[in-house]
Amino acid sequence: MLFMESYMCYCSVRLGVIIVAVLVIIRSMAQSIVLFTMGVKFFDPLIDLFEHDAEYKDRKWVRKYINWMENSPESFSALFQVLSCSHMAAAVMSIWGALKLQKWFLLPLAFFEFVYFINITILHIVLMIMLKKQINLGFLIILTLVGCFYIFFVGYNAFTCVAMFQIIRLVKSSRYRELYGDDPFHPLAMKPSLTNDSQKPLPVLHMHDMHDTDIDEQKRLSKLGLWPRRHPPVVSVLPVQTQFPPPQLKWWQQQALDTGEDKVQDPSVYRNWQPRELLNGVGGEVQRKNDLNRRYAESQMHRWY
Incomplete structure (x- = not known):
């Protein structure tokens, strides 16, 4: 079963994969440029938020990532840059796979998008738990809704890549080629079955007018008693009325x-x-x-x- 047949209920899934890849390239490039210019200082607001939270500042995984960024920022930046470039490379491969209908070129982008979807979901939940003590309720609701919409959008993009993988596998199948040909961009019309009586043209009964015969033919037919042609009488069949018994008298x-x-x-x-x-x-x-x-x-x- 296909996950989707159109992207955003408007575009084709093939075009949707290209749009997702372009958005991923723009996002990864922006993150790479910001990290290259600012370094790990870009994560200082997030580190301060974890440091001043009584619930998460002593967590083992929180202390591990904070110490890594403080003690070896070069290795952290290098790893982040490698992941960003790999994500962009997967996006370029997915564009090529969507254009040439190569299904295996779509799996790297689908994998990166699912990993990003899981990370952004966990980070959003943790941030909302920490921010509920520092901001008012109205602003917290707005941030929650915006974050949920972005998480849903990221997951939808990941499923778009999987749906395109399913579509390519479908159009490459032998059954599809037998019905529509080898070129999925120009499918052939299905050949009508010889045993399908519904595709046969309906027989037409030609009715001759009584005035379409010349005078000689009329004389010949009149001698045989076949002229003038008489239409068969129309017999009106009325339903039999039910005979009710006479009423019983007092x-x-x-x-x-x-x-x-x-x-x-x-x-x-x-x-x-x-x-x-x-x-x-x-x-x-x-x-x-x-x-x-x-x-x-x-x-x-x-x-x-």
Whole structure:
């Protein structure tokens, strides 16, 4: 898995390695020039800070470095100059490796950057512990944030070199060369597979207009019953509607719909009577009930359904 695919979310990793190398050359050159002009006096503020701190002045490693700078400043300066020149040489090698895609030329700069990242992290933690007793809280917070940002930037630059190493190893692999060719700067397009049906052109169905045939052809086709060409009828298929069972009627609704025709008495009973007279005369009870049920059913039918 690649550590990163772009540098600062804008540049390519290859350009990012070149930028990191240029920054390392500028930083190492500035440190070398300052140490060459000022000597170990450049570290006097740091030495005084350790000397006046009750927690770190008696530490073994602190006393070792302070005595080394005080007793043999020439050897300390020479070692610092050698490290600075080696760091610059590693930066130049990384530029060459990024331009020519030589992955092994990137490892020295990655190593130096990781070592510098560890040293600057330890130094920042120790300085913040010592300075918290001497400066106010606001300035301490600002120094902590600035130092953390610089540490993060140094670590990001170190991982940039490692990511470029991974990318070069990827483009030099046999699988990548089979797909994109031997030149990673001008990759070839992938050849479409013969079995890939999605890359095939879609078949086009040509529809002939009824007016694109001359008159002779129309006469010949009309004799065969093939002219005029008729479009197939469009059949609209509607979904089958679900047949719901009729609602179950209550007993009183069934009684209201019941006309009572099956309960009509002998017609001879109504022979000599008019319908209006039957409401109050012979058989009036059944006729009156049927008439009332019919009226009620007609007025309430729409409410039941």
